Amino acid sequence: MVLVRTKKELASLLSSFRKTKGLGLVPTMGALHQGHMTLVKEAISQNENVIVSIFVNPTQFNNKEDLEKYPQTLQADIALLKEVSDKICVFAPNVEEIYADKVKTKVYDFEGLDKVMEGEFRDDHFNGVGTIVEALLILVKPDKAYFGEKDFQQLQIIKKLVAVENIDVEIIGCPIVREPSGLAMSSRNERLSSKMRKEASFIYKTLTTAKNKFGIESAKDVLEWVESEFLKHPDLDLEYIAITDVDTLTPIQKKQKNRKYRAFVAVYTEDIRLIDNIALN
Template identity: 50%
Template sequence: MQVFYDRQSFSEYINALKEQNKKIGFAPTMGALHAGHISLYNAARKENDIVISSIFVNPTQFNNPEDLEKYPRTIEDDIQKLESSNLVDAVYIPKVEDIYPNGMERKHYDFGGIENEMEGAARPGHFDGVGTVVEELFLQVKPDNAYFGEKDFQQLKIIEKLVDVTDLDIKIHGVKIHREESGLAMSSRNMRLSEKEKEASSVIYKTLKKVDEWFRVISIPEIKKRVDEVFHRDDMELEYFLIADENTLKEVDFFSTDHSYRAFIVVNVGKVRLIDNMHLN
């Protein structure tokens, strides 16, 4: 596996691949890699000649400077995990100036309103930051296929919109949520949880499974009431729970048989913010 730390050498590598008509699969990350990230490269390996990773903690998508400061940075360990996976041909670890040569400014995108739902409602500009860094990485990596986890489902939908509004010829693939044995969605933030907090957090997935059962037989207001009751506890704080249309991401309060729905939940466990979601059958 090759490791690139600067834009120039990485660009030469990509141009050589393009001259050979190699099909490139790509999954960008912010590091602190876990088995969920590796599942993206496993999916990419099946459909591409070359699989590329990137590691870059993007400053413009953090609204809270403290979150940016606390975000785990484990570059050496990340490189070792990628190498051990035998799935990745190259990893790009750019410097800030490789991504933001003209200063750290976010572009503004029209994502059709989905950027203002859920995570976007409380984090203005967040998805402009996501779009800015992903568009720049797409332009540098020049992938044919790109892979994103469904844990960040809203982000996945944003990236799908991004390739439309920027007219990039890239196919976006969503990869199912990778979970720990307890059902907890794998996340870089999980390493900040104590063992006791990890164990307690399994209730998030158990609750989503219950929601999938309740979805068939009771109303959304009643479902929300039951979820609220689950999280009336000292060790967790339910930030929000909602059911939304999978395409528009708008919250709904009743079901229609010709639409697809997904339940979204955000829970604060101690000082760690955990997100999860589930398609409702």
């Protein structure tokens, strides 16, 4: 296991790699869990060298308190990565190393992908995500970069980012990893009480039923049903439910043949925001 903290150390490390079988990058904000490990294992299976970045990026937090509460567990993260492979390289810079003396968000044109769902409730969030992802892709120059489908909207935006900025990298999306209850794995889950961690499985159960309903009912009826179900569960405050086209993320108006759709939710519980999604067809 190699740990580097600066761009200079990273450049030296990269110069030592032989890229005959590829270089993979797994960008993370740390507080790693088995969902992250799935990305790492996929990267290892496809590349000779793998870099896992651990950086809590300030430009993608709209809530300062949320940023301050975000867990930073570097030593535990390294220990978990070692269980997967001792050949992983960890890049864990501080904020000054990435942004120098000024934390500044770059503005992108994501052609509307960033204006719905998360973008509607988290102003400028995806510009912040794009800023750090572009910076990491330019620094590391990986052949492939790996992202989880739990943040499916983010995944689609990153694919748009590399196209718009003409970055030579293949973006790989990996399936959502879930706890035994069905709750999508997230670093935020660690902040839930044991009671709410169990009750939050309601999110996935509702999405699963919505998927079944989508095959026989209109999208409008499915959306209204989900909203009514959450009203019965006062501990889970539904921020939004959306059904969109997979490629454009445009909210559905009427089902169309040969189009793929996905349902997305954001839910607050105990002042913690959880997101999830599911393929509908």
